[in-house]
Every structure is written in C-alpha cells, then in structure tokens.
Amino acid sequence: MRYFSYGLTVAESEMDQACPEATLLGPATLWSHELRFANQADVILNVRSNVQGMLWEIPEEYIDMVTAYERHDNKRQLMINYNNDTMRAWASYKRLGTKPHQPSWDYWQDLESAYTEAGLPVDTLVIATELTDYYINLNQNF
Numbered sequence: 751m752r753y754f755s756y757g758l759t760v761a762e763s764e765m766d767q768a769c770p771e772a773t774l775l776g777p778a779t780l781w782s783h784e785l786r787f788a789n790q791a792d793v794i795l796n797v798r799s800n801v802q803g804m805l806w807e808i809p810e811e812y813i814d815m816v817t818a819y820e821r822h823d824n825k826r827q828l829m830i831n832y833n834n835d836t837m838r839a840w841a842s843y844k845r846l847g848t849k850p851h852q853p854s855w856d857y858w859q860d861l862e863s864a865y866t867e868a869g870l871p872v873d874t875l876v877i878a879t880e881l882t883d884y885y886i887n888l889n890q891n892f
Contacts, residue, residue, distance in 0.1 A: 751807070751808060751810050751813065751840055752775070752805060752806070752830075752837065752838070752839035752840065753805070753806045753807075753808045753813065753816060753839060753840045753841070754770075754778055754780055754803050754804075754805055754806075754830050754839040754840065754841040755803050755804045755806060755816075755820075755841075756780065756785060756791055756801050756802070756803035756827065756841070757790060757791040757820040757822075757842075757864075758791075758819070758820060758860060758861060758864050759804075759806070759816060759819065759864075760790060760803055760804045760864050760865060760868040760870055761863070761864035761865075761867040761868050761871060762774055762867070762868075763864075764819075764860075764864050765806060765816075766799055767819070768812070768815055768816045768819035768820075768848065769806075769808045769809070769812040769815060769816050771808065771812065772806045772807065772808045772812070772816075772851075772877045773806065773807040773808075774804065774805075774806055775804075775805040775806060775807055775832065776804065776805060776832065776833070776867075777802065777803075777804060777805070777832075777869070777870070778802075778803060778804065778805035778825075778830045778831060778832040778839070779800050779801065779802055779803075779830060779832075780793060780800060780801040780802075780828055780829075780830050780841065781800055781828075781829050781830065781831065781836075782797045782799070782800070782829075783789060783794040783795055783796060783799060783800070783801050783828070784797060784799035784801065784878075784881060785801045785875075785877070785878040785881070786878050786881045786882045786885060787850060787851060787852055787853050787878055787879065787882040788844045788848040788849065788850055788851055789821070789851045789853060789854070789857070789862060790820070790821045790822070790844070790853060791853075791878070792843055792844040792848070793821070793841070793843055794843075794856060795832065796885060801874075802870055802871065803870070804868055804870070805830065805832050805839060813825060813828060816842065817842040818883075820842050822842035822843055822844055822881075823843075823844055823845040823848075824842065824843055824844070824845055825840055825841065825842040825843070826840070826841065826843075827839065827840055827841075828840075828841050829830075834844060834884060842861050846864065849886075850882045850885040850886050851880055851882070851886070852879060852883070852886075853879075858875075861875060862875060887889060
C-alpha cells in the first residue's frame, strides 16, 4: 500500500525503524493541506496549501506501526501527486480537535535531520512553526 510521510519517516533511517520492509518511491505532494505542529508534525485541511513529503510502499500490516511511530491517532487515504500523477495514498495524522502545540526541541532536531536526509526543504518546518503560533494565538482547536 502507498503511504505518504511528512513526519519523521520521510527519512529512510527513520522509516527503517518503523517499517523495515518499506520501499521508498520518492518525493510527493499532499494536496489541499498544510503542515503544522500538535507536539509532532501534523497536517490539517487548507485548500490553498500543499505539503511536501515522501511516498513509500509499505506492507499493509505495518500501517498501524508507522502511524504509532509518528505518534498519530488516525490514518486515511488522501490525494497526492507523485511523478506528475494524482493518486491516493495513506497518511497518518492527529485526531481532529487536537490543539496546536509547538514541538519539543529534541523532536524538532530529529525532524530537521529527517528532512535534511530526505532532501526536503527544512524551511517548510519553520513555516509550520509560524502557522502553529498563529493557531495558538487564535486559540483555535483543530
């Protein structure tokens, strides 16, 4: 099954711990979502935004392990773009209603390393912290 990662498992070294049988397909884009933090990386619906990440092929029996590794509560199929092809892929995320919260420094460093290893732009993480601050200041409950 296809799995879209935007958290720690964008890096092969991290995905290998969560799902040793995963096969990296390559960079992909999640449509109509934005990256924010709820202690860990999370995505929420935003039709004006897209999230860059990595697409994996994982055995079906590993989906719950990968979801737990990312410290997410839920998973669902979402529309992504991979190699100029639009398709569905599974992604994990925080439960609806999870309040935005900045990540710990340790998590931030791990995520920054994962993005660097995967060749993804680290500046998207900085933007995600700014969005998280915005939602915290608005006292939004997502």
